[in-house]
Amino acid sequence: MTVKVAFPHMGNACIPLRALVEALGAEAVIPARPNVETLKRGVLHAPESVCLPFKATLGDCLDALERGADVLAMVCGMWACRFGNYGLIQHMILRDLGYRFHSLLVGRENAGEVVETMRRLLGPGFLQRVPKALALFRAKAAAVDEVERWTRWARPREECAGGADALAARFLKELDEASTVARVREVRRFFREEARGLPLDGKANPLRIRLVGELYVLLEPSLNHDLVRKLGSVYRVEVHPVLSTYRWLLGPLWLDPRIQLSGYLARRRIRPYLPYVLGGEEHMTLSGILTARRDGFHGVIHAFPLTCMPENICRTVIPGILVGGRLPYLDLCFDEHTSAAGLETRLEAFLDLVASSRMSRQ
Numbered sequence: 001m002t003v004k005v006a007f008p009h010m011g012n013a014c015i016p017l018r019a020l021v022e023a024l025g026a027e028a029v030i031p032a033r034p035n036v037e038t039l040k041r042g043v044l045h046a047p048e049s050v051c052l053p054f055k056a057t058l059g060d061c062l063d064a065l066e067r068g069a070d071v072l073a074m075v076c077g078m079w080a081c082r083f084g085n086y087g088l089i090q091h092m093i094l095r096d097l098g099y100r101f102h103s104l105l106v107g108r109e110n111a112g113e114v115v116e117t118m119r120r121l122l123g124p125g126f127l128q129r130v131p132k133a134l135a136l137f138r139a140k141a142a143a144v145d146e147v148e149r150w151t152r153w154a155r156p157r158e159e160c161a162g163g164a165d166a167l168a169a170r171f172l173k174e175l176d177e178a179s180t181v182a183r184v185r186e187v188r189r190f191f192r193e194e195a196r197g198l199p200l201d202g203k204a205n206p207l208r209i210r211l212v213g214e215l216y217v218l219l220e221p222s223l224n225h226d227l228v229r230k231l232g233s234v235y236r237v238e239v240h241p242v243l244s245t246y247r248w249l250l251g252p253l254w255l256d257p258r259i260q261l262s263g264y265l266a267r268r269r270i271r272p273y274l275p276y277v278l279g280g281e282e283h284m285t286l287s288g289i290l291t292a293r294r295d296g297f298h299g300v301i302h303a304f305p306l307t308c309m310p311e312n313i314c315r316t317v318i319p320g321i322l323v324g325g326r327l328p329y330l331d332l333c334f335d336e337h338t339s340a341a342g343l344e345t346r347l348e349a350f351l352d353l354v355a356s357s358r359m360s361r362q
């Protein structure tokens, strides 16, 4: 019988992760995209003051178990923040609720144990399938990244709002269905051809905003009220998050040395302001703010969950970085009570400020 493996959602990470799981010989169970209902269920069973991603991913796990998953996979390890313990605690909560399943907690510290568990679940031949599975995983992660980057660039420039998103959605579906690296390359080629044909406003000169903050809130649209799409399509702003699904997936596996290099440079850059590793994305947040002007951004948005330890420490450092820099900055704190209307009001006021700051510099 084929083992059914599930993992929580985060942006479009499910596309390469599904390919990895299936190429290793298991069936991937993809929970519904996080929504009000799954978040409510996560909130109900999670500790009250735990960070928002814990609650959302717990809701995902509940949904996956009800769809028949018998293995729950989660990254774990020596994080200084809570993330390293997410899987362990979530799986304890789920077992207390009466669910029965296997845990696949993947971390650098327990690599041997992970291989042993996978051999037990997937059969002894699984190791031979690893190189092909990783190649497909990497190809899909890179293709998803290309589609996401292009979409963020095209949204504020397209003549007809929604065209870039429709094109991206169609190609993300095709990428999800591709079963070989050759097919992924072909889909990428077709995507580039069609993307070139999208009617754009040649005179558009959108504001450029850098988005920094906690990984899950940055990448999961259901948690950030679709912030990235709204900034592009509704407010016609070009948004650049400092983090991406590609970075998150390939970084820990050392499949792209550029990720390690940029992380190392970011840590070096922020050392005068924060000489410690907090265990989250603090180096990318602070480094993203320090280099925003140099990289041609007109403003910075900092998005993070309410009780996030690393990002709240960053908030104490950021005013010192911004002193005298005249860089418009907005921080957005998310929890399950964040309202879309409140968020929009703040975004509108901030973007007015960014636009007037750009005009005063011209």
Ligand code: SF4
Binding pocket: 051, 052, 053, 081, 082, 083, 214, 215, 216, 279, 280, 281, 305, 307, 308, 309, 310, 311
């Ligand atoms: S980075 Fe922040 S939100 Fe994410 S797990 Fe750590 S403490 Fe929680």
